Amino acid sequence: MTTSHEPAARREPKPADRLLGPDEVAAFLGVPLRTIYRWRSRREGPRGFRAGRHVRYRLDDVERWLEDRSDAS
Numbered sequence: 001m002t003t004s005h006e007p008a009a010r011r012e013p014k015p016a017d018r019l020l021g022p023d024e025v026a027a028f029l030g031v032p033l034r035t036i037y038r039w040r041s042r043r044e045g046p047r048g049f050r051a052g053r054h055v056r057y058r059l060d061d062v063e064r065w066l067e068d069r070s071d072a073s
Contacts, residue, residue: 017058017059017060018058018059019051019056019057019058019059020056020057020058020059020062021054021055021056021057022036022037022040022048022055022057024057025045025046025057025062028062029062029066040055045065046061046062046064046065046066047061047065048061
């Protein structure tokens with residue numbers, strides 16, 4: 001019996017799956033980096049998560065947060 005050791009096909013990430021750092025989120029939203037950290041500590045900003053020691057945001061979550069904010073106004 002032989003087994004195949006072919007590498008698994010790589011999945012190309014969709015743009016919405018892209019992970020952003022806090023500095024990229026700040027640039028994307030046009031706000032100071034300090035604001036991103038303040039929102040995170042108050043749980044007011046886009047949903048983020050920890051990847052090891054780093055905070056990351058999914059682009060899709062940031063865009064959804066923006067849409068939710070515009071509907072609220």
